[in-house]
Amino acid sequence: MNSTGAEICEELPHAETRDIVLPNQVDYAPQIAVDVSKVVYFSREPNLSLGGRLNFTKFETERIDECIDFIKTLLVARRPKNQEMQEKIVIKATGGGSYKFYDIFVEKLGDVKIEKEDEMDCLITGLNFLISEIPYEVFTYSDNDPMHFEDTISSNMFPYMLVNIGSGVSILKVTSHDKFERISGTSLGGGTLWGLLTLLTGATSFDG
Structure with a gap:
């Protein structure tokens, strides 16, 4: 083929x-x-x-x-x-x-x-790749510049905080290419949102 x-x-x-x-x-x-x-x-x-x-x-x-x-x-x-x-x-x-x-x-x-x-190892490795190698895939946010898509960042990318929203939420502090720690999180996340939206709207899939 x-x-x-x-x-x-x-x-x-x-x-x-x-x-x-x-x-x-x-x-x-x-x-x-x-x-x-x-x-x-x-x-x-x-x-x-x-x-x-x-x-x-x-x-x-x-x-x-x-x-x-x-x-x-x-x-x-x-x-x-x-x-x-x-x-x-x-x-x-x-x-x-x-x-x-x-x-x-x-x-x-x-x-x-x-x-x-390991899910978290893959998550951090993938995000570091996006930040350092793929232009305009990540953005920064501040009061002076609400949203700015970045070209690749080859240095000074650490430390940063990652908020990963899936079925639940994990907040990770990333300090190097292979060092990170989970500093907070909650079991409430996308699964909870999906359940509430299903009850409110009657939707049976993400597409509608």
Whole structure:
């Protein structure tokens, strides 16, 4: 198959095609990253020896079967012909879903290697990458300049505070590329908001 990641993404429901361009990426990245039903994967730029994209796709958790089918489609489209390279295909899984759905992923995806990673380590590593390498993906806020999107910050990025809002909220103090601590948080977060909005509006999905 010669479909690109973006083409596959556009063909499936509940998928998004937002991505991050990596124009100088030399090495091919065979890994696929999964956080419950959110998927990140690398695709090459057509007809170019350098560069590619990080593609982001999400499915509602109740549609985990569709998420797995999407990953299977990706694996078929990008599976190397060389057996030695084929063994390098890895799925990096994080979050509670890496444990809850692990057996289902193993059963349905066959001999693909699944590696479970620490959620907070991945979160900080990914954010540091965005801050230092991807222009205009983060912004600063102050009374004098309410919102200013930053070009890449190569130095003086530490310390900073990260407020991570998921089902709950965690507040992290990040002091270096590999050092951080959780300083506060609450169990009230996106899950609570979603429950209240469902009761108030009758909505049955994030899309409406």
